[in-house]
Amino acid sequence: MTRPEQPTTTLYRYQSSGSPRPALLILAVTLPLTVLLPAADLRLLAALFALPSLVWLAYECRRRRTGLLLTIDTLIIRHPLGLRPEQIPYTQIGGVIHWTRGPRLGIVYYIPRPPFEGETDPRPPRLRATATAPLTDLPTALADIRQRITQAQLPEAPFPRLTETDVEKRLRSRRLRRVGLSIAAFLATPLIVIIAAHIVFALLRALR
Numbered sequence: 001m002t003r004p005e006q007p008t009t010t011l012y013r014y015q016s017s018g019s020p021r022p023a024l025l026i027l028a029v030t031l032p033l034t035v036l037l038p039a040a041d042l043r044l045l046a047a048l049f050a051l052p053s054l055v056w057l058a059y060e061c062r063r064r065r066t067g068l069l070l071t072i073d074t075l076i077i078r079h080p081l082g083l084r085p086e087q088i089p090y091t092q093i094g095g096v097i098h099w100t101r102g103p104r105l106g107i108v109y110y111i112p113r114p115p116f117e118g119e120t121d122p123r124p125p126r127l128r129a130t131a132t133a134p135l136t137d138l139p140t141a142l143a144d145i146r147q148r149i150t151q152a153q154l155p156e157a158p159f160p161r162l163t164e165t166d167v168e169k170r171l172r173s174r175r176l177r178r179v180g181l182s183i184a185a186f187l188a189t190p191l192i193v194i195i196a197a198h199i200v201f202a203l204l205r206a207l208r
Contacts, residue, residue, distance in 0.1 A: 012141040013067040015134040023053040040204050068132050090152035095167035096145050103138035106131045106171040110159040129174040
């Protein structure tokens with residue numbers, strides 16, 4: 001069967017999350033205070049107020065420079081703050097859907113188990129879920145990915161395709177884990193700030 005021709009690679013850009021002006025305005029106020037305030041604890045407090053804006057600007061800069069890359073045989077997700085992109089062969093994708101309340105793609109894929117001492121692992125492959133950042137052209141990206149998956153998995157798919165219900169279940173489980181980790185990190189933030197402040201004050205006293 002002859003496969004229809006399609007571009008070798010296509011890049012779908014991530015969507016901007018908003019204007020950087022509010023973050024820049026906050027930094028314009030807080031950064032000078034980290035130098036001009038007389039007390040070290042006040043300077044530290046100003047730096048803590050500036051930190052979220054710095055993180056947001058770094059995230060937004062990375063988002064505008066990265067995207068979802070579709071090559072001839074692999075889907076590559078570059079996460080804005082990730083060190084390494086996710087590379088998923090089309091033959092290992094179990095399902096892809098429009099996910100959550102934004103223009104994101106949710107993807108569930110198989111991870112084959114490596115052979116042990118030359119013997120094939122009899123256990124089924126593991127399943128992993130991931131999601132992209134919001135995309136500027138989600139309908140086109142979703143149609144493009146599904147077409148490439150269909151073509152890559154002809155004539156026989158090495159892994160079974162999942163229903164949309166199964167894909168949603170995997171993605172919901174991933175979201176619950178991430179929410180739990182976020183809550184734990186939020187609850188631990190005061191302790192982290194106290195420890196960091198203690199270290200900073202100890203260094204300042206040592207320098208004096």
